[in-house]
Amino acid sequence: MPAEKKKTTTRKSLPKPLKKAPAKAAKLTRDEKYRLYLASVQNTQADIKFINREYKAIYGKAPKSLREDFCGTGLMACDWVQQNDECTAYGIDLDMEPLAFGVVNHYDKLSEDEQSRMKYINGNVLSKYDFKADVTVAFNFSYYLFKKRTDLLKYFTSVRQHMKKDGAFFIDLFGGTEARKELEESVKHKNHTYYWDCSKYNPLTAECLYYIHFKTHKDGVKHEKVYTYDWRMWDARELLDILEEAGFSKTQIYWEGVDKDGTGNGNFKKTLKAENCESWVTYICALP
Numbered sequence: 088m089p090a091e092k093k094k095t096t097t098r099k100s101l102p103k104p105l106k107k108a109p110a111k112a113a114k115l116t117r118d119e120k121y122r123l124y125l126a127s128v129q130n131t132q133a134d135i136k137f138i139n140r141e142y143k144a145i146y147g148k149a150p151k152s153l154r155e156d157f158c159g160t161g162l163m164a165c166d167w168v169q170q171n172d173e174c175t176a177y178g179i180d181l182d183m184e185p186l187a188f189g190v191v192n193h194y195d196k197l198s199e200d201e202q203s204r205m206k207y208i209n210g211n212v213l214s215k216y217d218f219k220a221d222v223t224v225a226f227n228f229s230y231y232l233f234k235k236r237t238d239l240l241k242y243f244t245s246v247r248q249h250m251k252k253d254g255a256f257f258i259d260l261f262g263g264t265e266a267r268k269e270l271e272e273s274v275k276h277k278n279h280t281y282y283w284d285c286s287k288y289n290p291l292t293a294e295c296l297y298y299i300h301f302k303t304h305k306d307g308v309k310h311e312k313v314y315t316y317d318w319r320m321w322d323a324r325e326l327l328d329i330l331e332e333a334g335f336s337k338t339q340i341y342w343e344g345v346d347k348d349g350t351g352n353g354n355f356k357k358t359l360k361a362e363n364c365e366s367w368v369t370y371i372c373a374l375p
């Protein structure tokens with residue numbers, strides 16, 4: 088994911104580091120790989136705060152049920168049920184590996200009551216389910232894996248069909264002049280460095296290949312290609328059009344405010360006008 092998710096709108100590009108012969112090291116274990124990801128990428132508290140604020144502004148009440156599509160470890164769904172005893176959540180993912188990590192590292196830490204309100208589903212987001220949620224999210228750009236318009240339309244249509252009358256669908260998206268360049272950004276954390284590497288971009292198909300690498304400071308080893316994303320870069324306007332075609336009656340797009348130094352301040356406002364900056368991350372909300 089672009090580094091500093093939802094914080095930076097005018098991130099400066101970093102020069103590509105000189106390639107050194109990497110030290111040989113043991114592969115990261117499954118747990119190390121997810122811990123490094125969680126410490127670098129997700130900001131579920133900020134996402135939940137934003138959803139609650141927007142849902143309340145639209146419907147005048149707090150949302151109760153959440154469907155987290157492409158949930159990975161299901162961190163957001165587990166955080167959601169901790170808000171209060173009316174909150175329920177479903178996390179859907181095809182892959183048992185992140186789900187298994189999530190069960191041990193997030194779900195097992197919930198109280199018995201919270202656990203009774205959270206359900207992991209090892210399934211496809213395109214399948215039919217017998218529940219509807221107030222809020223559905225597809226975050227960390229996971230829907231970029233649908234490369235064809237018809238496939239994305241199928242997914243958005245399925246979400247629309249699984250929504251309550253007073254539901255809301257939130258997606259995040261990123262872009263900017265730098266998002267379509269072969270470029271590696273890095274963010275240094277206390278014990279590791281996170282790299283977001285745009286390795287290939289095809290201007291004719293908008294397909295892009297991204298990698299996440301991590302350097303662990305204790306041994307100085309850079310673990311290459313820990314995560315791979317073979318995606319299509321979707322444009323904001325195109326997403327709004329496809330959501331409308333999928334049957335959503337209203338869409339709202341947001342833009343992040345900036346601090347004096349030009350970096351994002353975490354404050355997202357509805358708008359249809361924005362500066363064409365180097366790098367941005369934002370949300371769309373679609374209503375049934």
Ligand SMILES: C[S@@+](CC[C@H](N)C(=O)[O-])C[C@H]1O[C@@H](n2cnc3c(N)ncnc32)[C@H](O)[C@@H]1O
Binds near residue numbers: 157159161185212232
């Ligand atoms: C970029 S990860 C995001 C995970 C999570 N949102 C997060 O930030 O940690 C994408 C996830 O989508 C899952 N996935 C891909 N296609 C899917 C599908 N059709 N249905 C359900 N999950 C899917 C993958 O297994 C992977 O865990």
